[in-house]
Structures are given as structure tokens and as C-alpha cells.
Amino acid sequence: MTGSTGYLGSALLWHLKDTEYKVKITSRRRPQDWHQLDWVYSDLVSGEGLEEAVKDVNVIIHAATSPMKNAKKVEIDGLENLLSKSKHIQHFIYPSIVGIEEIPWKYYQLKVEAEELLSKGTVPYTIARATQFHGFVENLLLSKSLFNRYVIPRKWKMQSVDVHEFATHLIDLVHKDPQGRVEDYGGPEIMTLREMAELKIDTKKEKKIVFDVSLPGKLSKAFEGGKNTNLHNQKGKITFEQFLRNK
Secondary structure, three states, X not given: XXXXXXXXXXHHHHHHOOOOOOOEEEEOOOOOOOOOOEEEEOOOOOOOOHHXXXXXXXXXXXXXXXXXXXXXXXXXXHHHHHHHOOOOOOEEEEEEEOOHHHXXXXXXXXXXXXXXXXXXXXXXXXXXXXXXXXXXXXXXXXXXXXXXXXXXXOOOEEOOEOHHHHHHHHHHHOOOOOOEEOOOEEOOOOEEHHHHHHHHHHHHOOOOEEEEEOOOOHHHHHHHOOOOOOOOOEOOOOOHHHHHHHO
16 A cells, blocks of 8 residues: 555555555555554655565555645656556556546646556556545635634535545455446535534534635636535445544
8 A cells, every 4th residue: 555644544554454454555654553564665756665565465555645745746657657566466446536527626637647547557457536535624624714714615515525434445445356447435415615614613612703705717616516526426424524523
């Protein structure tokens, strides 16, 4: 598994430690909570350590990602480096994101390009798309208030899902044959960001208010139109409210 120190990677680690699989994890930094699993240093961008990382491995879960920093180098160049060392791999599992071909965000466009790389390559693969994680929505959009106000984009829709549920979904794919792209994995409900902000205020008993704004542009229009959601694939069970209370 790559990306063992990331948000999804950490959830995968938590569940993989209880499986019967022989697990090798790889990243640039050793995870703090790695439970004595086999860890190997590697750098996707430079290629250093990748050959050792994939040695004697049958299945790869590629959880490494970088939406903000060096995105192209990690998402595309890093994937190419990894695939070049993975000719013997029987199953390459690639976590991706719902609606990326319809949302004009550079990171999402790179995920589309990465999916195309896999589909045109020779390594057997499964692409598993998920909606945004509960923690992503809270940390990026509902973590800080301005003058006791959550300032949010008006009418943006989210179908957030629990990262641990998606992690177990990926692990369930390990013993299955490569399937190309599987059905999307979405959260149990679709909500506007305003509804999510109000829910957080109520759940956490915060003395804040919601101030929403209209944003111009195709990106905002895509989120308002719910391009990041999939009503027909509400596979997750843990709601955003349950996530907040569990924290």
C-alpha cells in the first residue's frame, strides 16, 4: 500500500492490521501507527525505493495522493514510475473521486488523466471512486470560522462518506479479480454545505452562524449541480452527523 501516512492510508492501516494478508506499506515517512507492518521507504516522484517496495507483492492499493502540493508530479509522474515497476502485479487498486470528469479543478483533472493511464496500460486494475470524505469536508470547508461565522459557498452539495467505510471497501476488492472501474461508493445522504455547517453548529453546541456566498465560475456551478455526488450509489452507512458525534 502506498500513501501510508495520508488520510485514507491511515484508515487502511487501521483495518489491514487485523487481516490475514501479509502487508507491505511504503511512503517517504514511516507512519507513527504502523503496528509492526513491513514498511519500505520510497519516493514516487524520484522513483527511489519503488523497486524494493513492490518486490514480492501481488496487489497494490495506491492510496498516495497530493491535491495541493506537487500534484502533477505525484498523481501522474509518480503513478507512471510506480506502474513501470509493477509489471508483475496481479491487481492494482486505484482510489479515485466521483464526478472528476465534470468538475473543472486541476487536481480532479489529474485524477482523470491517472485513470486513463491505468486503462491504457498492461497492469490489471480496479478503479474505485468515492465521494468526498466527511473529514475532507469538515477540515477544508468547515474547520475555521471568520468573525464567528462559517463562510461557505451557497448551494454547494456534498455526499460525504466515512473514510473507514471506504477503506474496508478497498480491502474487500483485494481478493477479487481486477474489474476495471467499479460502481461509485457514495455517502448515505446528500446535503448542502449550509445544512452541514448548521448540523456541526448544533452537534458541537457552537455559538456561530452561517454566512453563505454565491461564487461565480464553472467550478462552483459543478458543485451546485451535484456533479460530485451519485444518488444511485449511497453505499456508506455513517452519516456526517454520526461522524461529528464520533469525533
